[in-house]
Amino acid sequence: MRIAFVGKGGAGKSTIVGTFARLLARTGRDVVAVDSDPMPGLSFALGLPVIERPIPDDAVVEKAEGTEGPRYRLRPGLDATAALQAYGALGADGVRLLSFGKTRGDWGDIIRGQHAWSQILDELPHDRFDLIGDLPGGTRQPMTGWSKYADVIAIVVEPTAKSFATARRLSSLRDSKWAYHHVVAVANRISEPADTVTVAQRSGLRVVGAMPFDEGVASADRLGMAPLDGAPDGPFVAAVAALVEYCVARFDGSLKSQNPIKEAVA
Amino acid sequence: MLGSANFGDVLVIADLEAGIGTLTRLDAQSIDVVVVVVEPTPRSIDVAQRAVELATAREQGRLIVVANRVTGAADVDRVAAGLPGCEIVAVPHDPAIMDADRRGVSPLDSAPDSPAVIALIGLASRLVSS
Ligand SMILES: Nc1ncnc2c1ncn2[C@@H]1O[C@H](COP(=O)(O)OP(=O)(O)OP(=O)(O)O)[C@@H](O)[C@H]1O
Ligand SMILES: [Mg+2]
Numbered sequence: 001m002r003i004a005f006v007g008k009g010g011a012g013k014s015t016i017v018g019t020f021a022r023l024l025a026r027t028g029r030d031v032v033a034v035d036s037d038p039m040p041g042l043s044f045a046l047g048l049p050v051i052e053r054p055i056p057d058d059a060v061v062e063k064a065e066g067t068e069g070p071r072y073r074l075r076p077g078l079d080a081t082a083a084l085q086a087y088g089a090l091g092a093d094g095v096r097l098l099s100f101g102k103t104r105g106d107w108g109d110i111i112r113g114q115h116a117w118s119q120i121l122d123e124l125p126h127d128r129f130d131l132i133g134d135l136p137g138g139t140r141q142p143m144t145g146w147s148k149y150a151d152v153i154a155i156v157v158e159p160t161a162k163s164f165a166t167a168r169r170l171s172s173l174r175d176s177k178w179a180y181h182h183v184v185a186v187a188n189r190i191s192e193p194a195d196t197v198t199v200a201q202r203s204g205l206r207v208v209g210a211m212p213f214d215e216g217v218a219s220a221d222r223l224g225m226a227p228l229d230g231a232p233d234g235p236f237v238a239a240v241a242a243l244v245e246y247c248v249a250r251f252d253g254s255l256k257s258q259n260p261i262k263e264a265v266a
Numbered sequence: 267m268l269g270s271a272n273f274g275d276v277l278v279i280a281d282l283e284a285g286i287g288t289l290t291r292l293d294a295q296s297i298d299v300v301v302v303v304v305e306p307t308p309r310s311i312d313v314a315q316r317a318v319e320l321a322t323a324r325e326q327g328r329l330i331v332v333a334n335r336v337t338g339a340a341d342v343d344r345v346a347a348g349l350p351g352c353e354i355v356a357v358p359h360d361p362a363i364m365d366a367d368r369r370g371v372s373p374l375d376s377a378p379d380s381p382a383v384i385a386l387i388g389l390a391s392r393l394v395s396s
Contacts, residue, residue: 009284010284014309038285038287039286039313039316040309040313044309104286104320105289105320106290136284138284140283160368222306222341222344224307
């Protein structure tokens with residue numbers, strides 16, 4: 001299963017992705033948490049420190065002058081699975097965190113890592129790993145193909161006007177050339193069941209999960225603790241567990257690889 | 267536009283994208299003050315440290331840290347410990363803000379006397395008075 005979580009800044013993507021990935025891994029699957037945010041966030045939910053440069057410069061080689069293709073490729077002999085195993089940090093519950101690194105303002109620092117990261121995602125076998133993606137807030141990355149490894153786009157929506165507006169823009173991913181199989185909504189920070197209905201109506205999307213506002217999650221975060229460590233019995237974790245169950249039942253298997261026509265479009 | 271337009275006496279307030287992307291593209295002459303908004307969590311403080319480092323290295327002007335959604339002194343202490351030496355303005359966690367957001371209205375209109383709005387009015391007067 002390959003799901004990417006997108007949505008407005010602060011909507012709860014990293015908190016949901018970290019929890020989702022860990023609960024899925026607890027069922028015995030090989031789970032990769034895919035991080036494309038150049039700012040820290042997801043690692044905390046996986047019990048990992050901020051890793052500035054997870055992929056060393058010598059993981060890639062620069063293309064020769066005058067030749068075609070991307071500027072950097074994984075060095076010869078290093079395939080996607082081996083690269084994931086070497087550079088994906090092993091987090092809580094056995095989740096692997098695949099990240100290209102974090103920046104302090106000089107984007108040149110992470111460009112090699114970004115090339116390696118993209119190639120790993122392009123070439124990872126579809127049947128072995130579940131990919132759960134966490135994108136930075138907003139529309140920029142999703143609209144430019146940073147989540148193209150996914151089959152399913154899950155838009156995290158809070159019951160606020162600003163969040164609905166972002167969700168409506170993101171829902172155009174349904175018609176994108178990356179051929180996503182499903183574009184759905186996950187409601188977060190809801191305080192009453194009617195909020196979920198509002199999210200469905202105002203976003204125009206099918207809502208497949210609804211996470212309540214959970215004071216325990218907010219307090220745990222202040223201490224640097226993930227929901228699963230700081231508020232494991234709270235309503236947030238229970239709702240993410242229900243979402244995992246739903247996704248396994250509905251979205252399991254490798255959808256893109258089952259559909260060669262859509263694959264070709266992608 | 268921020269870098270090239272002559273705004274004269276007009277006060278310009280820019281709400282930038284999350285992270286430090288836009289800050290890396292702004293030169294020192296185009297801004298007088300950088301306000302770094304941070305929540306009292308380790309990961310938010312980590313991002314804020316990057317913004318403070320960058321704004322300081324580039325001499326982008328006066329720096330103010332807004333500790334948002336604070337629930338007490340421990341939260342402010344956490345932010346202060348992570349960002350030593352910074353001028354910090356605390357804005358309390360306030361249900362009135364969330365309520366306004368859910369209704370799609372401005373908290374300044376719907377809850378002008380709420381603690382968070384009062385703190386933000388304090389921030390605004392601090393900025394214009396100097
Ligand atoms: N259901 C919830 N109940 C309580 N607090 C929550 C809930 N969901 C998220 N939070 C809190 O909201 C804050 C933002 O969450 P998070 O960092 O996961 O958002 P994000 O969408 O990844 O943000 P960004 O766009 O900056 O990457 C965190 O402090 C988190 O603990
Ligand atoms: Mg995030």
